[in-house]
Amino acid sequence: MFIALLDIQIVSASLRDIGGALSAGADETVWVQTSYLIAEIVVIPLSGWLSRVFSTRWLFAGSAIGFTAASLLCGFAWNIQSMIAFRALQGFLGGSMIPMVFTSAFIFFDGKQRVLAAATVGGLASLAPTLGPTLGGWITEHASWHWLFFINLVPGLFVAIVVPILVNIDKADLSLLRGADYLGMILLALFLGCLEYTLEEGPRWDWFGDGTIQATAWIAAIGGVGFIARTLTHANPLVDLRALRDRNFALGSFFSFVTGIGLFATIYLTPLFLGRVRGYSALQIGEAVFSTGVFQILAVPLYSWLAPRVDLRWIMMTGLALFAISMWEFSPITHDWGAQQLLFPQALRGTAQQLTVAPIVTLTLGGLAPARLKAASGLFNLMRNLGGAIGIAACATLLNDRTNLHFFRLAEHLNSTNEAMNLWIAGATERLGAVAPDAVLRPLWQITYREAQTLAYSDTFLAVMVCFVLTTAMVPLMRKVAPPSTPSADSH
Structure with missing residues (x-):
């Protein structure tokens, strides 16, 4: 599951290298990521039904084998069309594994162990996309983009071999194919x-x-x-929409949706800022955003200590509030921000992710009867990915619109009455000598556009913050969950 989620973002910092190697333009290269996301989001809600048909054991093992083979094919892609096709296959096979891990955590474990299992699964679910750009940038810089996919081979084969040996929590029911x-x-x-x-x-x-x-x-x-x-x-x-009648499940799915917005939108915004405004390479972007993952890992012991002692709703409320504060801390962003300036807001975000995602998993799925877990888990995970997709789209639109707005507002002040601009033009003309006006005005345009972009990033972080402030206020609506005892595996 970690690898499948990691692969969503592992190519994000390396799309330029992949596009250059496969002689593809930017419009085509973006489909290396889009095709994976589309295939993954389609299969996630189907995973509950598929696991009932083929059993968790064989669907997971088959998906792992297929995902590994698709990764190998991605590494050997000969043009952009083949890469897009193989990435779609990779996303389809990887997506089916994600909800099964959430379901299995609640079937294998009970009581306090269930809380820790949910913390592990939820933590990995938010950590993997966060580490994607970092790992992808490092691999591309030190090896080649092909190894973004080849690194999946060893763990993929290991999982495909070990799962059939160790996992046996349900039986296949091929008769479900008839009434599907x-x-x-x-x-x-x-x-x-x-x-x-x-x-x-x-x-x-x-x-x-x-x-x-x-x-x-x-x-x-x-x-x-x-x-x-x-x-x-x-x-x-196929999907248990009736589970939404349960207040905790409905609210938990909504919280998962908003967390998806925060998780994926900030992973999208920060590397984009560092690449477009700062001109960072893939490796530099990875190093700058790495602190988020570090602080999330450091927060795991804190959550593990708090979970048995404090109501999970208040832990989740703290996490959501911290996420809102981290977005507020991103908002004073300027054109010269790098790893040092990003450290504190990213530390808050990393801690917030662990304190938010893990309790959402337990509160949403922990109170459901085991018979409903499979179908409900697919819907729950779909909401997180759907939130991410909508969040990224909204952020991209906001960036575009607000950049244009800020550019025109800044440009209104760049006229002959602006003494600072006149001095700058005089200095630039003196440095460059007698040259065409465009040679002086072009750098001025670039500076103005850079500042407009930076202001747009600030606005977008504030928009994400508003989502989390409103969501934090809704947490008291959830009921406290006392997880049911897990029946024996034979009853599944």
């Missing part, structure tokens, strides 16, 4: 696939000003309505 809701699967794939495409590509193509985005948005809307109607009326639904 295949129309629901098609509607779900259309809904999530087109929604993810719309969210990923919308900011780059002016949203509904583009015909393709309009079409995919309509398909997503129709597919979503059709899937919900189908799920609520079918005898054997």
